[in-house]
Amino acid sequence: xxxxxxxxxxxxxxxxxxxxxxxxxxxxxxxxxxxxxxxxxxxxxxxxxxxxxxxxxxxxxxxxxxxxxxxxx
Amino acid sequence: xxxxxxxxxxxxxxxxxxxxxxxxxxxxxxxxxxxxxxxxxxxxxxxxxxxxxxxxxxxxxxxxxxxxxxxxxxxxxxxxxxxxxxxxxxxxxxxxxxxxxxxxxxxxxxxxxxxxxxxxxxxxxxxxxxxxxxxxxxxxxxxxxxxxxxxxxxxxxxxxxxxxxxxxxxxxxxxxxxxxxxxxxxxxxxxxxxxxxxxxxxxxxxxxxxxxxxxxxxxxxxxxxxxxxxxxxxxxxxxxxxxxxxxxxxxxxxxxxxxxxxxxxxxxxxxxxxxxxxxxxxxxxxxxxxxxxxxxxxxxxxxxxxxxxxxxxxxxxxxxxxxxxxxxxxxxxxxxxxxxxxxxxxxxxxxxxxxxxxxxxxxxxxxxxxxxxxxxxxxxxxxxxxxxxxxxxxxxxxxxxxxxxxxxxxxxx
Numbered sequence: 001x002x003x004x005x006x007x008x009x010x011x012x013x014x015x016x017x018x019x020x021x022x023x024x025x026x027x028x029x030x031x032x033x034x035x036x037x038x039x040x041x042x043x044x045x046x047x048x049x050x051x052x053x054x055x056x057x058x059x060x061x062x063x064x065x066x067x068x069x070x071x072x073x
Numbered sequence: 074x075x076x077x078x079x080x081x082x083x084x085x086x087x088x089x090x091x092x093x094x095x096x097x098x099x100x101x102x103x104x105x106x107x108x109x110x111x112x113x114x115x116x117x118x119x120x121x122x123x124x125x126x127x128x129x130x131x132x133x134x135x136x137x138x139x140x141x142x143x144x145x146x147x148x149x150x151x152x153x154x155x156x157x158x159x160x161x162x163x164x165x166x167x168x169x170x171x172x173x174x175x176x177x178x179x180x181x182x183x184x185x186x187x188x189x190x191x192x193x194x195x196x197x198x199x200x201x202x203x204x205x206x207x208x209x210x211x212x213x214x215x216x217x218x219x220x221x222x223x224x225x226x227x228x229x230x231x232x233x234x235x236x237x238x239x240x241x242x243x244x245x246x247x248x249x250x251x252x253x254x255x256x257x258x259x260x261x262x263x264x265x266x267x268x269x270x271x272x273x274x275x276x277x278x279x280x281x282x283x284x285x286x287x288x289x290x291x292x293x294x295x296x297x298x299x300x301x302x303x304x305x306x307x308x309x310x311x312x313x314x315x316x317x318x319x320x321x322x323x324x325x326x327x328x329x330x331x332x333x334x335x336x337x338x339x340x341x342x343x344x345x346x347x348x349x350x351x352x353x354x355x356x357x358x359x360x361x362x363x364x365x366x367x368x369x370x371x372x373x374x375x376x377x378x379x380x381x382x383x384x385x386x387x388x389x390x391x392x393x394x395x396x397x398x399x400x401x402x403x404x405x406x407x408x409x410x411x412x413x414x415x416x417x418x419x420x421x422x423x424x425x426x427x428x429x430x431x432x433x434x435x436x437x438x439x440x441x442x443x444x445x446x447x448x449x450x451x452x453x454x455x456x457x458x459x460x461x462x463x464x465x466x467x468x469x470x471x472x473x474x475x476x477x478x479x480x481x482x483x484x485x486x
Contacts (some may be wrong), residue, residue: 020386021329023250023293026286028191032481034319040318041327044349045338049366050403050478054410058367061254062409065434066427 083126086131089121089142093148097180100188109151109177109195111158112168112202122159125152139286167207167220170229174200178234186238194244196250197231200224205258225264232268238277246272246287253294265298289319293330300333301388304486305483308337328353338390339365342399342479357383361393368403371435398484401447402456404431406476421470422462441466454485 054063077085096105107115112235114344124188125131132149135141141148154169174196181189201224208218229252235245249268256264272278272291280288296311312334319326334343344362349355359377363369377384377393385389405423413420423446432439437448448468453456457472 008310019254021297021332022254022257023290023329024323024325025289025318026195028470030286030320032285032322041321041349042313044346046344047342049344050342050406052410054407054414056367058369059407059411062407062431062434066408066411066430067226 076127077120077124079127082093082127085124086128086134086268087123089117090135090144090148094144096143097144100186100189102189103190105189106195109192109199110156111166111199118155119159122155125156126159133406147173147180149173149395149405150176163203163207163210164216165221167203167223170199170203171223174227178231181195182234185239187244190244193231193235194247194294197228197248200227204255220367221259224288225252225259225261226473228252228255229268232271236275236277242277243282243284245278245293246283250287250290250294253291256485257294257297260303262298269295269298285318287319289326290314292318293326296330297333299335300392303392305337306391309334309341324353328355331355332387333389336389337397340392340399341481341483343481344399346365361396361466364400365396365403368400368405368407369435370397370404370432370437373397373400374437378446395484398451398454398456401451402476405448409470419460421471421472421475423468425468456484 054060078081089367092104093108095101096108097425107110107113107117111118115321128134132152135149135152136145141447150169150172154173155168157163157169177192178195181193204220211218211220230250232245232248232252235241235248249272252268253265256262270278283291284445292311292315296315296376299305299308299311312330314325316330316334319330320329326415331345331349332352332355335350335355338345338360339358344365345358347359347362350359350362357376357380360379361434362371364373372395377390381390384393397458405428408427409420409423412427414422425441425448428448429439431440432444446465447463449461455477457468458473458475458477459468461467462469
């Protein structure tokens with residue numbers, strides 16, 4: 001829900017009366033099919049990301065950092 | 074406000090009464106609903122309100138007339154409500170509507186069939202929304218806002234009326250959802266417990282019988298409650314249900330579900346694809362996802378700080394903060410893999426000093442004791458398999474699967 005502009009004194013009180021994430025009402029007779037399109041949303045998750053690949057920039061920088069320090073010792 | 078002539082005013086009042094009476098006697102809920110729907114601010118209701126304000130004695134007329142006396146208990150307070158509403162006096166409009174609603178419930182109980190259920194839904198919605206507006210008005214005038222709380226009590230009563238064996242019971246979930254909205258708004262979420270218990274344990278209710286739209290709303294709110302109570306497995310289940318069954322066109326609602334589901338998924342080691350964050354404008358999670366993938370503790374902390382207010386408001390801050398342990402795990406795993414590539418025979422022995430150096434590179438200053446403590450926690454929570462060799466300040470990692478994946482389970486409490 002968007003917050004409306006209110007006088008500063010009321011701002012604090014009004015915070016108590018807000019739930020930013022109030023679900024929108026569905027129409028009384030609203031029905032829908034769980035279409036394939038809707039299913040797409042449920043397939044947007046990855047659980048195989050925790051791989052052994054260390055060729056990304058971050059990992060390469062980390063490697064350089066660890067090697068530098070090893071040399072310094 | 075253009076007032077009608079007396080004759081026209083009379084006509085509008087008797088017209089409304091006639092429609093109300095016919096709707097009830099023919100059990101025509103489609104015609105009844107608009108007569109109760111204050112928030113629709115329909116031209117016909119507004120013009121009726123003008124007529125009432127002009128006549129001033131319409132109520133006396135209803136009560137005196139035999140024709141309308143049956144409905145007087147409902148319609149008289151409804152008229153008073155309309156009058157107050159039209160004059161922007163919401164603090165008075167609310168109690169009048171509640172009185173009318175109460176009278177309606179009494180009639181509703183006597184009707185055997187559930188023909189008027191949709192009218193009851195309208196009433197429940199109006200009660201909540203009118204109470205909210207009344208409280209805003211009271212608050213703005215420096216008075217105590219207590220109408221929404223009263224609306225909550227009233228709807229609990231309505232819930233009780235529906236919690237029986239007959240066909241009316243399918244309306245109970247809609248009432249529950251209206252109550253959730255009230256309790257969440259008031260911040261009295263502990264009150265959700267008793268309705269939830271009724272819905273989930275009372276034998277008269279079969280969850281599958283309820284309308285889809287109410288089930289989705291119900292799972293969204295109970296899912297949020299599970300997040301607050303840190304029951305992540307249950308939270309994932311409920312929010313995923315809501316997501317899978319939500320109207321695909323309700324983008325705002327899908328976004329809200331994801332807003333709570335994403336932190337839950339993250340805490341069980343499952344990441345949202347960037348497409349999802351982009352489409353539903355949840356980019357505040359982008360750097361957190363990246364931090365987990367990389368093992369970048371600095372990025373996690375900066376992402377938390379950047380969106381601190383937002384995460385605090387939605388109550389997911391603590392859930393996200395706890396991801397630190399998973400980020401540590403990922404970082405250590407990367408160090409391990411890098412070392413293994415250099416010298417496979419020594420890789421399973423990780424010097425704490427190396428970890429300190431990696432953290433320092435991420436601008437995080439930790440001494441030996443602190444790092445030892447973190448690693449101890451990781452071992453304790455089974456994010457790292459291994460043990461300390463204290464004298465040499467080394468973690469000896471298990472040769473098999475030293476960094477177990479979460480595989481959909483939350484980190485041990």
